Amino acid sequence: MPVRYVESSRLPTAWGVFDIHGFEDPDANKEHIVLTMGDVNNGEPLLARIHSECLTGDALFSLRCDCGTQLEAALKAISTEGRGALFYLRQEGRGIGLLNKIKAYKLQDAGADTVEANEQLGFGADMRDYSILSAMLQHLQISRVRLMTNNPRKVAAMEENGVEVVERVALHSHSNPHNEKYLKTKGAKLGHLFT
Numbered sequence: 001m002p003v004r005y006v007e008s009s010r011l012p013t014a015w016g017v018f019d020i021h022g023f024e025d026p027d028a029n030k031e032h033i034v035l036t037m038g039d040v041n042n043g044e045p046l047l048a049r050i051h052s053e054c055l056t057g058d059a060l061f062s063l064r065c066d067c068g069t070q071l072e073a074a075l076k077a078i079s080t081e082g083r084g085a086l087f088y089l090r091q092e093g094r095g096i097g098l099l100n101k102i103k104a105y106k107l108q109d110a111g112a113d114t115v116e117a118n119e120q121l122g123f124g125a126d127m128r129d130y131s132i133l134s135a136m137l138q139h140l141q142i143s144r145v146r147l148m149t150n151n152p153r154k155v156a157a158m159e160e161n162g163v164e165v166v167e168r169v170a171l172h173s174h175s176n177p178h179n180e181k182y183l184k185t186k187g188a189k190l191g192h193l194f195t
């Protein structure tokens, strides 16, 4: 069964009042959301972010990655513009799930990098599937974006879903002693563009 829209409501946040739109993916048994602010389908390129779920970084303040700071930066940027959309996709651990990510962290504690750890567990380096965006983009009638990401695969994903990416907006990643190797591996092995 295809991904389908379920309901929307207001969501006041520390960065202003967003609208939250809920979608369900019955085949994968996942629930996804989009946070929007302002008029998202007036034809002007929309400031947008595709954020992949990271429970440890987004909700538990983990310093192993840069997800929490990127989530905050994206919501702040949208609120500053007064207009934008954040797609929060439930693709924890680049699509391998939370418990497998913890297994990968254990292997990283023993010296593997993020890609090697995934491979040792029998997964590809990045298992995310962006086709779920299609129903969300269609429902919200979004056709042109300025995409906040360092990941060229996300730019390609938007384009594959029929959306014109008029600009890639770099997102600054805060490095700390715990995520240095993680950030280095993103640049060296996963194709992330860091300035």
Ligand SMILES: Nc1nc2c(ncn2[C@@H]2O[C@H](COP(=O)(O)OP(=O)(O)OP(=O)(O)O)[C@@H](O)[C@H]2O)c(=O)[nH]1
Pocket: 050, 051, 052, 053, 054, 055, 065, 066, 067, 070, 091, 092, 093, 094, 095, 096, 101, 104, 105, 114, 118, 148, 149, 150, 151, 154, 171, 186, 192
């Ligand atoms: N498998 C695995 N996933 C991780 C690890 N650390 C973070 N993640 C997941 O990686 C996803 C975020 O991907 P990133 O590679 O940090 O960034 P990105 O989304 O590709 O690119 P940006 O748009 O630039 O942020 C989230 O789903 C995290 O849960 C790890 O060590 N192993």
Ligand SMILES: [Zn+2]
Pocket: 054, 056, 057, 058, 065, 066, 067, 068
């Ligand atoms: Zn993370």
